[in-house]
Amino acid sequence: MATKHKLSPNFWFDNQAEEAANFYVSIFKDSKITKTTYYGNVGNDIHGQKAGSVMTVEYEIEGQRFVNLNGGPVFRFNESISFIVDCETQEEIDYYWEKLGDGGDPKAQQCGWLKDKFGVSWQVVPVMLEEMGSNPDDPGYLRAFGAMMQMKKMDIAALEKAYRGE
Template sequence: MKLPAREITSCLWYDSEAEEAANFYVSVFEDAKIGNITRYGEEGHDIHGRKAGSVMSIDFEIAGRKFIAINGGPVFKFDEAISFQIHCDTQDEIDYFWSKLSEGGEESVCGWLKDKFGLSWQVVPAVLPEMLLDADIAKSQRVVKAFMQMKKFDIEVLKQAYAA
């Protein structure tokens, strides 16, 4: 059965930091904005336990992609099974996003980091897929060897490994 194209929205579950997280992401990305905010009411208080008027969900958009952040309680946590990739054209872009998103979070390897809310991001050079898909396997393997030594990607080092 073929269904008509549908919009897919990423839903991010927070304990109680949805509004703070959405405002943080909007501050990091230039082409981002906050949308609608829904609030908890008295109805369902015996289930959700939230104060009436507190944020239930907040919509936001980054580069035309829609997200919704919900305050659902401490039941679920983020892990590395889901991450968002940011494809960067320049080292300055990599440095910017790496710095902003890892602040208060934790750096990992191969361009991965967790932000202060525990959400995983990959800050990746836009040229990387081209290098990895090169028909010359030796080139792509040199690039892999180089980035396996990195936390934050260094485009120049990757280009040197590719050209060697």
């Protein structure tokens, strides 16, 4: 029997659930589509979707289950919810920034945040930020935080340099 996750992020799309799932699975190396369901005639008067069209696509990224739903144009994504991608290296940051941001909104980029072509917000961040701490009395932290506030895509070398006061 498959493992049932207690919590699963659910993305509501107009009609791009399958396209988005394929997009995300193509970007993250440890990922796979696990299930696709289709609308039938039951409930058509409520959901208004064509019988046989994709209803949901379930997939996993790094062991985390996600569900995409084709629910129609009722709801839109906004920045109040985002997904964090923790990166060990600048190469990882560059990779995820380029792949997730491809076709997205270039105006919605600040402090590592970007919006993908579906309107989903992601924050691509270096894990070394956690090592710098968050103490507002630490001059190194304050310099690194100030440098980050000026960035769109995170730059590990520039953050480390600011932290050291160089």
